[in-house]
Amino acid sequence: MNKLLRIFKHRWMDRSDTLRAVPDSMAERIARRVAASEGRHTGEVRLCVEASLPLSYLWRIDSEAPLAQVVRERALTWFGRLRIWDTEHNNGVLIYVLLAEHAIEFVADRALSRRVGQGDWQAIVDRLGVRLRSGEFEDGLTQALEEVSALLVLNFPAEPGAVRPNELPDAVVRR
Numbered sequence: 216m217n218k219l220l221r222i223f224k225h226r227w228m229d230r231s232d233t234l235r236a237v238p239d240s241m242a243e244r245i246a247r248r249v250a251a252s253e254g255r256h257t258g259e260v261r262l263c264v265e266a267s268l269p270l271s272y273l274w275r276i277d278s279e280a281p282l283a284q285v286v287r288e289r290a291l292t293w294f295g296r297l298r299i300w301d302t303e304h305n306n307g308v309l310i311y312v313l314l315a316e317h318a319i320e321f322v323a324d325r326a327l328s329r330r331v332g333q334g335d336w337q338a339i340v341d342r343l344g345v346r347l348r349s350g351e352f353e354d355g356l357t358q359a360l361e362e363v364s365a366l367l368v369l370n371f372p373a374e375p376g377a378v379r380p381n382e383l384p385d386a387v388v389r390r
Contacts, residue, residue, distance in 0.1 A: 218277055225267035228315045232266045233389045236314060241353050242387040248360055249385040256367035257379065258327065259307040262356060263293045263388040267315040286313055290320035293388070300324055302382050306371050308363050310356070312347070319343055321363075330370045339363065 237245075249260050268289060276285050290311035294300060299307035305326040312319055321336045339362045346355025373379070 218273075221276065222270070222273050225273055225315045226270075228266040230266060230390060232314055233264050236352055237264050237356075237387055237389055242389065244353070245356055245360070245387050246385040248357060250381070252360060252364040252367075253381065253385070254373065255364060256373050257304050257306060257371045258367040259299060259302045259381075259383045260310070260360065260363055260367075261297050261299055261307070261383060261388065262310045262312075262360070263290075263297070263390070264312045264314065265289070265293075265388075265390045268313065282316060282318070286311075286316060286318045287320055289313065290322050294322040297383065297388065299383065304371060306367065307383065308367070310343075310359055310363065312356075317344070317348065319347070327367070327370065331366050335366065 245262060249262070252260060268285070272285050272289055276282050280288075290309060293311055294307075294309045297309065299309050299322070302324065305324045307324045308327065309322040310319075311322065319340045321340060323331060323336065339359055342362070343355050343359040346352075346358060
């Protein structure tokens with residue numbers, strides 16, 4: 216895609232596009248699902264839906280890095296900004312969706328990455344992509360959350376009766 220067209224597309228999209236894709240009522244339902252999920256395992260899950268990339272990222276596409284690499288770097292930036300790396304068991308997960316590029320990235324912290332292979336993550340990303348392309352945003356995010364939760368329950372189950380603090384907010388980040 217022509218760089219100027221890509222920049223225009225990203226400058227055209229803003230938070231209002233994100234709020235249309237994930238309205239308040241949907242964001243609240245997803246946050247409740249995140250909270251319920253985290254009651255079954257020791258991990259932390261965050262969802263971030265972003266309309267477009269900042270200009271500093273857009274300039275690097277094509278000349279310095281392919282789009283997929285730049286989107287991955289942006290997801291890693293959000294992973295750090297949201298402090299997902301800073302959980303007690305190092306088993307947090309970020310589900311990142313970039314609307315302007317129809318791109319999806321999952322970032323898993325160290326302990327979880329050692330136990331779950333890239334193929335497992337990619338399968339969830341692929342299924343989420345199909346749902347998002349067909350306009351099933353809430354169903355797709357819910358399914359992805361359930362699949363991530365299943366991996367966390369398998370690898371980091373919550374101890375029965377144990378009460379643990381919620382280390383990170385459950386709210387969907389919408390930018």
